[in-house]
Amino acid sequence: MGDLRGFLEELRRRGSIQEFEEPMALEEVYRSIRSNPGMRAIFKEVRGYDSKIVTGICGSRELIAAAIGIDPSALHGALNDAIKNPLEPGESPSAAFSEAEEDLSRLPISRYYPKDGGPYISSAIVSARSPDGSIENVSIHRMMVLGGRRLAIRIVPRHLFRLCEMAKASGLKALSVGMAIGLHPSVLLAASSPAPFGVSEYAVANRLMGGGLRLTRLENRSRVPSDAEIAIEGEISLEESEDEGPFVDLTGTYDIVRKQPVVKVDKVYRRDGSIYHALLPGGPEHAILMGLPYEAKIREWVAATVSTVRDVRLTPGGCGWLHAVISIEKQAEGDGKNALLAAFAAHPSLKHAVVVDSDIDISDPVAVEWAIATRFQGDRDLVIIRGARGSSLDPSADQENLTTTKLGFDATRPLSKPKDKFLRVGPEGR
Numbered sequence: 486m487g488d489l490r491g492f493l494e495e496l497r498r499r500g501s502i503q504e505f506e507e508p509m510a511l512e513e514v515y516r517s518i519r520s521n522p523g524m525r526a527i528f529k530e531v532r533g534y535d536s537k538i539v540t541g542i543c544g545s546r547e548l549i550a551a552a553i554g555i556d557p558s559a560l561h562g563a564l565n566d567a568i569k570n571p572l573e574p575g576e577s578p579s580a581a582f583s584e585a586e587e588d589l590s591r592l593p594i595s596r597y598y599p600k601d602g603g604p605y606i607s608s609a610i611v612s613a614r615s616p617d618g619s620i621e622n623v624s625i626h627r628m629m630v631l632g633g634r635r636l637a638i639r640i641v642p643r644h645l646f647r648l649c650e651m652a653k654a655s656g657l658k659a660l661s662v663g664m665a666i667g668l669h670p671s672v673l674l675a676a677s678s679p680a681p682f683g684v685s686e687y688a689v690a691n692r693l694m695g696g697g698l699r700l701t702r703l704e705n706r707s708r709v710p711s712d713a714e715i716a717i718e719g720e721i722s723l724e725e726s727e728d729e730g731p732f733v734d735l736t737g738t739y740d741i742v743r744k745q746p747v748v749k750v751d752k753v754y755r756r757d758g759s760i761y762h763a764l765l766p767g768g769p770e771h772a773i774l775m776g777l778p779y780e781a782k783i784r785e786w787v788a789a790t791v792s793t794v795r796d797v798r799l800t801p802g803g804c805g806w807l808h809a810v811i812s813i814e815k816q817a818e819g820d821g822k823n824a825l826l827a828a829f830a831a832h833p834s835l836k837h838a839v840v841v842d843s844d845i846d847i848s849d850p851v852a853v854e855w856a857i858a859t860r861f862q863g864d865r866d867l868v869i870i871r872g873a874r875g876s877s878l879d880p881s882a883d884q885e886n887l888t889t890t891k892l893g894f895d896a897t898r899p900l901s902k903p904k905d906k907f908l909r910v911g912p913e914g915r
């Protein structure tokens with residue numbers, strides 16, 4: 486069950502994926518995906534293309550947990566464990582895909598939203614290595630199609646950016662990359678995780694998959710999963726950039742246009758009957774993949790600060806990225822504020838965070854608001870941090886300098902007053 490096909494088969498068996506058998510036009514498929522953000526479906530016949538399109542397969546924590554084979558409550562722990570204990574995958578010279586084309590024209594790539602700057606690939610992992618080959622990084626980047634063999638890639642200043650800087654410093658004009666589309670959720674989740682620089686996200690994925698991941702080297706020596714539906718070999722130009730965007734991102738708003746590096750495509754490999762993953766920007770799949778690994782990180786950092794963390798959520802209303810709710814067992818006055826500081830340190834994009842006691846169901850926004858209504862005083866329990874590093878995606882923030890104002894809400898009950906005053910009265914009146 487280590488590849489996308491195995492996971493799709495399981496979903497089909499459980500009857501939890503919609504299957505469209507009838508031929509549909511590419512625009513029709515994308516309109517359908519855009520109109521039903523929670524949709525989990527496979528489109529088997531796309532007119533003019535010989536790839537199928539799948540969407541929504543990572544759209545909930547239950548789906549991700551099912552793909553890994555664990556209970557949803559164990560997800561944070563499993564991710565943190567995999568990052569701390571990466572397991573180098575085996576390599577195989579043979580792959581499920583074979584060389585097919587020289588350009589992208591046969592892939593069912595489209596605009597997701599009418600005003601996107603161009604057709605976009607939103608589900609591809611990009612793997613690259615440091616000039617001496619010792620460090621590998623795997624991450625997901627949106628890529629705008631500029632032509633059959635050119636893409637503009639959005640690279641925020643994280644690990645791939647750092648590899649580009651290292652390549653530039655050693656005099657290279659381009660960085661070889663391997664890109665892959667149509668992957669098992671474990672690979673996508675690992676590629677979205679905040680593993681430290683130097684840890685290959687492939688090894689994180691392999692740990693999540695119990696050692697089941699195999700990699701194949703493309704001709705340029707970059708590595709991709711051997712059972713990827715689609716693999717693309719190319720290089721990121723360190724000299725050439727183009728306008729990238731606009732693009733609807735996680736917030737559901739159009740992100741701004743920026744000059745971004747150009748990727749030159751050398752070869753496209755596909756499996757027979759290849760499955761292309763259309764990942765709706767701003768949809769649940771996007772939010773879960775980006776947010777879940779940061780929930781795990783926040784949980785770990787808060788746990789290192791206050792005694793007991795019950796759970797962490799990056800909430801749907803906060804785009805799965807900008808807002809966190811954290812439940813703790815408060816032991817001492819001030820625990821709530823320390824938890825907030827740890828959460829902001831763990832996830833630099835975090836903008837607003839709420840800390841509640843463990844009796845609050847943090848998956849219920851009404852319950853969280855109730856805790857703010859009954860346990861929070863603005864003059865005493867609010868933490869304000871001005872001019873901190875924030876998300877590039879928030880249109881209300883300074884999107885060039887990436888600074889923002891962060892608010893922390895300590896909605897834990899004060900220990901100085903009797904606990905009974907703060908507990909929700911149940912049906913039996915207690």
Ligand code: MN
Nearest residue numbers: 622623644680
């Ligand atoms: Mn990394």
